Amino acid sequence: MHIIRGEADIQEGLEALVELDPRLRPIASEAGPLPLRLVEPGFAGLAHVVVSQSVSRASAEAIWKRIGASGEPLTAAAYAAFHSQAWREFGLSRGKAETLSRVALAVIDGSLDLQALGQETPESAMARLTALKGIGPWTAEVYLMFCVGHADVFPSGDVALQAAVGAAFGMEKRPQAKDLAREAAIWSPWRSVAARLFWALYAVQTRRDILPIG
Structure with a gap:
């Protein structure tokens, strides 16, 4: 591999x-x-891919800039700590906001280790990611390519x-x-x-x- x-x-x-x-x-x-x-594997990398789904590059970057406005690293814990309506201020759709919340909680409770996916086969890593509601094949594939580095x-x-x-x-x-x-x-x-x-x-x-x- x-x-x-x-x-x-x-x-x-x-x-x-x-x-x-x-x-x-x-x-x-x-x-x-x-x-x-390549970007670092982890919550921020996957979140960036989710934000980029089905929107223009300009729209995705504008949303991403608002999410990261604090200047602090976007960790799962940091995302989970945002107030309940922050997604509206960021310009996220409700669906994407719910997906990011599910990912953040899975990372926090240890059921999803985004860094460890590089040690699994692409098929296994895909199955683990797409088991989360809101993470479809394209999102999982792009994360595995550009964050994890699967070839x-x-x-x-x-x-x-x-x-x-x-x-x-x-x-x-x-x-x-x-x-x-x-x-x-x-x-x-x-x-x-x-x-x-x-x-x-x-x-x-x-x-x-x-x-x-x-």
């Missing part, structure tokens, strides 16, 4: 990928340098990845999540690097940085 900790791991993964699937060579040339964007995760439900893969391989229409997951199987055990590759390609082609972690 590979854990991505730096640029050298990204390069190792990319070199392995173009051997596994030669179709990726011209894509890698067009995409340019691949983003690392073999591919968020096949991500619309930008679907669009990028569909365009790169000349598909008549954007592949659905199950079809993209099947396509991505060939890129194991480096699917997280493959996802970075196609996000980078999408950014080059659209001139938009839509990577989930800023």
